[in-house]
Amino acid sequence: MTDAPATVTLLQETRHRSLWSDVWAQYRTHKGAMLGTFIFVFIILLTIFGPYIHDADPQFLDIRNKNAGMSWAHPMGTDNLGRDMFAQVLYGGRTSLAVGITAMLLSLVVGTFVGVLAGYFRRLDGPLMRLTDLFLALPLLPLLLVIIMLFRDTLRAAFGPETGIFLLIVFVIGITSWMQTARIVRGDVLALKEREFVLAARSIGTPPRRIILRHVMPNILSPIMVSATLGVANAIITESALSFLGLGFPSDFPTWGRLLFDGANFMTLTPARVIWPGLAISLTVLSVNFMGDGLRDALDPRIRGR
């Protein structure tokens, strides 16, 4: 009779537990985060595979069917030139998500690089952090607008209209949103550097490059993951804002912000043209933000396990 509880605890002890399975278990309890994950995955799958199911050409002009309402042939109606809105939203989603994710990766790489260097090498700390402060003091939205307006034509000529503007937008968003990541990473690296395992690694003569890659990087993964989610949300909103101000992608190359900008002029006639792309942006950003929230809770060892 006394054996039974003992075997149970023994079984529990021997079950394999790793850091990431704990994180995942905690993540799953966050309802908002799980819902956000489902919606985000659903949106990504829809933009990837949707055009194969709903195979309307987003650029096909069907002027007799202009400003149509919702129907089986056009689930989101058509615009003033008779183009299918659903197809445009799907293709626009590809571009918006691609911009968001690429710009986030760029800002993450820059931010982590600056943060690790500033945190690990004391000599670089001052200059790099002053640089971060300087970037934080720049008025970003005006500068983004200026840079895109001024360099748009050159890049279009060099890389073609779509690739050129894609590179430009990803570059400017990435290069202006790395500062928060850098600050957080620097703080964590400063604390990690004083820990015993780093001291031990250094005492056996490990070069700084190896210490950073093997001992520091895995330990700062959690703040980086959280800022990755926030970065995607931020990049999608910034791209949409630029497109909305008429300074993003050209109008034959739909993104969600561009569709919103084009639809705004026909708002009284066909409000659906504003609502669908706006809903797409809002849902994506909301789901990503919820994922970030859940991830932050799951990666925080003080909350986890409660």
Add this chain to the structure above:
Amino acid sequence: MLNYTLRRLMFAIPTLLLISFIIFAILDLAPNDPTASLPLTIPPDVRQQIRESLGLDQAMPIRYFKWCVQFFWNEPLNILEQWTGWTIGDSENRLRVISWQTRSPVVDLIVERMPQTLWVVGMSYVLGILIALPIGILSAYKQYSWFDQFGTLFSMAGFSVPTFFTGLLFIVIFSVNLQLFPSVYDTTHEVTDWASFWVQVRQMIMPTMVLALFNAAQISRFMRASMLDNLQQDYVRTARAKGVRERSVVLIHVLRNSMIPVVTVIALGVPQVFGGAIITEQIFRVNGLGQLLIVGIQGADIPLVQTLTFIFAVLIVAFNLVADLLYGILDPRIRYD
């Protein structure tokens, strides 16, 4: 404290100079020509003369230096003269920063556009704070209640849904379908009596509410977190134990301590609100600073864009300083030395 303020101010000056140089360099590096939008019938030599009259034939450092002189020395002198009525030196021939599009001094344009932006943006920020504080306080006090869940959802939605979507949605709902408010902000409208005041209120409701909801979402999160931190402190238990009424425990003891970080967050948010107003002004056709910037960018009006962008930068640096100083003033535990 004074020492710290002075040191920060001394540090702000080179920062701002560097920022102005960066903005100038970006504008200058850009491969575009301000005469490009002029008619093609203008002969090349006249075009060259136009370029010279704009000062474009000089080297970039010289042009930057001249802009600095005009902006940091001539314009403040002009403002001083206007306020006091004095005449300092040769004020007739003093060079000013001239907009290429309108041929009028940039500072005059900005002064002209400032009130609209300040009204809409300022009002929306105040409204946002007024909405955010009660939500933050209540959702912290009743943590995990339905109100707290609702507040969390509200703030999540508030900063996830971009203002250009809420703005358009408001227009579709309130001006297209319900016909309650005008969708275009009329800046020529003058308030003379109650009827015209009501018209002004009605046209301000939508632009201010769009920005206010966005701001409220962020501030209410900070308010909630700060209240939660303080509600668990020992002094709250002490206050309750000695029989202080619950009302004054929350609204006096906890609230005053929780406001310290929130006030600095509010101060830090002011420049971002000005930046965000660019989009809102575009939606509701408010001809404020943001709209001026967009027009300037589209017309390649470099002096205007340079000056406006720099003013945004000044706002950021100034409010960062204000936030740091406020923190020191409000929280006596913080000592700068």
